[in-house]
Amino acid sequence: MKLVDRLDLPPGYFARPYRGRADHPAMAAVLGEYRAYSGLAEMPTVERMDAAYAHFDHCDPDRDIAIIEHDQTDGDGEQMVGYLRTTWEDVGAGTRDCLLFSPLRIAHLDRPLFVALVEGQERHMLPWAAEQPPARWRAFAAHPGPDRPATAEAAWLEELGYVPTEWSASLVRPHLDDIPERSLPDGVEVRPVTPDQLRTILAADFEAFRGEWDFHEPTEEDYADVLESPYLDESLWKVAWAGDVVVGQVKTFINPDENAARGYRRGYTEYIATHHDWRNRGVAGALLAMSLRELRDRGMTEAALGVDTNNPGGAFQLYTSLGFELRSYEAVYTKPVPRTSKPSTTRQG
Secondary structure: HHHHHHHHHHOOOOEOOOOHHHHHHHHHHHHHHHHHHOOOOOOOOOOHHHOOOOOOOOOOOHHHHEEEEOOOOOOOOOOOEEEEEEEEEEEEEOOEEEEEEEEEEEHOHHHHHHHHEEEEHHHHEEEEEEEHOOOOOOOOOOEEEOOOOOOHHHHHHHHHHEOOOEEEEEEEOOOOOOOOOOOOOOOOOEEOOHHHHHHHHHHHHHOOOOOOOOOOOOOOOHHHHHOOOOOOOOOOOOOEEEEOEEEEEEEOEEEEHHHHHHHEEEEEEOOOOEEEEHHHOHHHHHHHHHHHHHHHOOOOEEEEEEEOOOOOOHHHHHHHHHEEEEEEEEEEEEEOOOOOOOOOOOOOO
């Protein structure tokens, strides 16, 4: 059964199947509005959505994505007011996480619609949960910053039995002045990235997060998500080697579409990873300082990144020591799937 058939929506709303790339401009607009409201940094673009939706694990777009429309068009002429995307991944000690994702236009963000979307996604994913217990639902809600309350979705999720279990933060360095000097350990060097090194570098990135709460074995889709990004520019990357071992990396990128739309010159110092044996030895700090200088030399005036606030290596503290400032939080909300839950029908497309 398709996701669109699992939904019981309030009057005035209806669901239709996903139509592929033709839907991406409206979907990017929905997600951009929702992210801005949530205080999250990066602006989605159609090009990035085209690349991301070409490579999904455990998600059949025809079956597991739904478009939400309203019977009255919005002021910009768009009927689309939100969309849903469901998928799953096996994480941690054999737990299956069934992921809910349902951004909405802010004018349509109210409790009856939100609850209907959550409950419909749960119903749709019950077969996945039954295949690999223990399982849990995983959703997200923003906490836009220290001076702003949590968004309404956080309270609605908690009413439905979800609890926050992990936190991430969006940070921005509002200028690229006064970048501190940080040195790499002896025996470690940064080398220009060559095409034959790309998979080795990405494999080292994935392996660095083994043991983290959301780690899953990397797939070809994970590699493709990076290698086919429209903003891939490995000349921006800072990758540290000790012999033939990748010991740390910062895979910086620039989103020119976002910069043009928002009127700033920002780069993202993201995908930061350090080899387990080289943590707390100054590798990440040195690479991040190099990355900030590279952005400055490319004409950027600010930088941004996201971080898991529970990172065992003290990443949040490192980034703030390098001049990054907290802009917003996002919480991961989870709820165990009861062991007695059974799918109401067999899963068919």
